[in-house]
Amino acid sequence: MNxxxxxxxxxxSRNGLDHKHVGSLHAADWQMAIENARDVYTRRNEGVSxxxxxxxxxxxxxxxxxxxxxxxxxxxxYRHPTFYDIPDExxxx
Amino acid sequence: xxxxxxxxxxxxKIEAEVKIEPKDWMPDGYRKTLIxxxxxxxxxxxxxxxxxxNWITRAPSLRRKAALLAKVQDEGGHGLYLYAAAETLGVSxxxxxxxxxxxxxxxxSIFNYPALSWADIGxxxxxxxxxxxxxxxMLQRTSYGPYSRAMIRICKExxxxxxxxxxxxxxLCRGSDEQKAMAQDSLNxxxxxxxxxxxxxxxxxTHSEQSMSWKIKRKSNDELRQAFVDAxxxxxxxxxxxxPDPDLKWNESTGHWEFGEIDWEEFWQVVKGNGICNRQRLKxxxxxxxxxxxVREAAMAHAEKQRHRRDVA
Ligand SMILES: [Fe+2]
Ligand SMILES: [Fe+2]
Numbered sequence: 001m002n003x004x005x006x007x008x009x010x011x012x013s014r015n016g017l018d019h020k021h022v023g024s025l026h027a028a029d030w031q032m033a034i035e036n037a038r039d040v041y042t043r044r045n046e047g048v049s050x051x052x053x054x055x056x057x058x059x060x061x062x063x064x065x066x067x068x069x070x071x072x073x074x075x076x077x078y079r080h081p082t083f084y085d086i087p088d089e090x091x092x093x
Numbered sequence: 094x095x096x097x098x099x100x101x102x103x104x105x106k107i108e109a110e111v112k113i114e115p116k117d118w119m120p121d122g123y124r125k126t127l128i129x130x131x132x133x134x135x136x137x138x139x140x141x142x143x144x145x146x147n148w149i150t151r152a153p154s155l156r157r158k159a160a161l162l163a164k165v166q167d168e169g170g171h172g173l174y175l176y177a178a179a180e181t182l183g184v185s186x187x188x189x190x191x192x193x194x195x196x197x198x199x200x201x202s203i204f205n206y207p208a209l210s211w212a213d214i215g216x217x218x219x220x221x222x223x224x225x226x227x228x229x230x231m232l233q234r235t236s237y238g239p240y241s242r243a244m245i246r247i248c249k250e251x252x253x254x255x256x257x258x259x260x261x262x263x264x265l266c267r268g269s270d271e272q273k274a275m276a277q278d279s280l281n282x283x284x285x286x287x288x289x290x291x292x293x294x295x296x297x298x299t300h301s302e303q304s305m306s307w308k309i310k311r312k313s314n315d316e317l318r319q320a321f322v323d324a325x326x327x328x329x330x331x332x333x334x335x336x337p338d339p340d341l342k343w344n345e346s347t348g349h350w351e352f353g354e355i356d357w358e359e360f361w362q363v364v365k366g367n368g369i370c371n372r373q374r375l376k377x378x379x380x381x382x383x384x385x386x387x388v389r390e391a392a393m394a395h396a397e398k399q400r401h402r403r404d405v406a
Contacts, residue, residue: 003186004393023246024177026186028389029396040170043163044250063117064094 006055007033011047019051027052094118107308112238115181123307126300127237128182130309135175136193136200140374142168144208145217153211160257161214167250174243181239194379201225202360203290205368212265212272212279218258220280220287220325226251227321228291236308259328266332273333280329281337288352289360291318322350 004026010019022041027033033052041047061069077083086093094102099118106113113119142165149165152158176186192198203221208214229251232244265276292298292314304310312320329336340353362368 004389006180023174023243024180025173028392029399032392032396040173043167043170060116063114 004028007037007052008055008058009033009037009041010051010053011037011041012049013046014048019049022046024055030054107236110236110308112241113236114238122303123309124182126304126307126309127240128179128184130304131175131179131182131240132184132189132192133199133201135172135179135189136198137204138168138172138175139193140200140204140378141221143374143377144204144206144370145214147208148211148214151211152214157261160253164218164254164257167254171243171247171250174246175240178237178239178243190382194375194382196366196375199364201290202363202368203286205363205370205374206282206286207370209282210275210279212262212275213283215258215261215265215276216279216283218254218256219262219328220258220283221290222251222254222258223325224287224290224321226255227317227324231310231312231317234308234311240309259332262332262334266334276332277334280334284337285355285359286363288318288322288355289363291315291321293357293360319349322352326350 005028006024007027007030008024009022011022012019025033025036025040027036030052034050037050037052038047042050073079100120103113103117103119103123105111106117113123145161145165145168149158149161152161176189179189180186189198193200203224208217226248229244229248233241233248235241235244262276262279265272295301295313295315298314301310301313305313326336326341338353340351342351344351363371366372
């Protein structure tokens with residue numbers, strides 16, 4: 001037997017929050033993936049909404065390129081509020 | 094990057110408690126050790142459903158039946174989380190299941206002991222899940238990200254398992270003399286196998302040292318076993334049961350319970366496949382797998398048909 005395709009499961013724990021990756025499972029199709037995700041990942045009211053995505057559709061950045069990939073953000077300290085000097089007397093800004 | 098650089102970066106991450114993730118470079122030995130350990134752990138969750146599943150239809154009340162059913166269902170879920178974690182290392186589910194069914198892969202020996210009475214369901218929850226929890230709490234801090242996340246999820250679900258088991262024994266111990274005797278008998282049979290769950294002494298354990306330096310394991314077999322005994326002895330006293338170990342005694346100066354030597358001959362016999370239920374457990378898993386084959390095939394055929402219809406439309 002060949003394995004059923006692999007799916008990644010994302011769950012919104014309550015309205016107002018993002019869907020978050022919780023794990024993966026095998027299923028023949030998306031309906032089965034959602035039903036199985038409900039049975040394994042929400043047995044204790046962990047969710048109000050489920051997304052499933054077939055794992056082969058996910059593309060990822062290369063961890064070996066991590067340094068160069070995220071380098072440009074690291075050098076831009078002026079994107080953070082603490083980079084700017086505002087006298088205390090001005091109050092909260 | 095050269096192999097030396099990659100190894101150096103890996104070592105630095107381990108040192109700095111940065112988790113290793115699936116696509117990161119890792120030494121072959123690290124990957125192999127994880128696949129072996131995580132898949133053994135997954136098989137244990139799945140085979141572990143058998144001794145308890147046997148009692149679902151015979152639970153003494155609807156409350157007990159619902160709880161046991163929920164617990165056994167959790168264990169199936171634990172198997173899934175762990176298989177999924179192992180698969181991130183590049184093995185397929187099919188390979189892992191094949192290794193279990195052909196008898197090549199190991200699973201925790203504790204599940205090769207039979208659950209003979211209702212009290213055993215209490216003892217399994219209290220002692221077997223209790224021992225598993227000791228190990229799993231430690232593994233939440235394991236260095237491999239997917240394994241650690243699976244353990245965090247599992248630990249959240251485990252504590253009810255131990256509590257429902259202890260409650261079963263508490264009820265029996267407060268019942269008739271026969272019920273109390275049944276509880277004592279189950280403790281007599283499950284105590285030593287539970288201590289064996291932590292594996293051989295540190296001095297005898299082949300993979301231990303390397304696993305500790307990779308931070309796959311964070312505590313040694315003997316450390317975990319001692320922590321389990323220390324936590325469990327007072328719980329047995331509260332039940333009014335006697336732990337079947339004449340050498341058990343409190344050591345004031347160390348603050349630990351000292352206990353007798355484990356029968357290692359029995360341990361190795363069960364590991365080698367000569368326990369009471371080894372053959373039965375594997376037979377049951379093979380039968381379940383074979384009898385489920387048509388369901389797996391039919392679901393796949395149905396999914397393909399649906400896909401085809403969609404494409405045509
Ligand atoms: Fe479990
Ligand atoms: Fe459990």
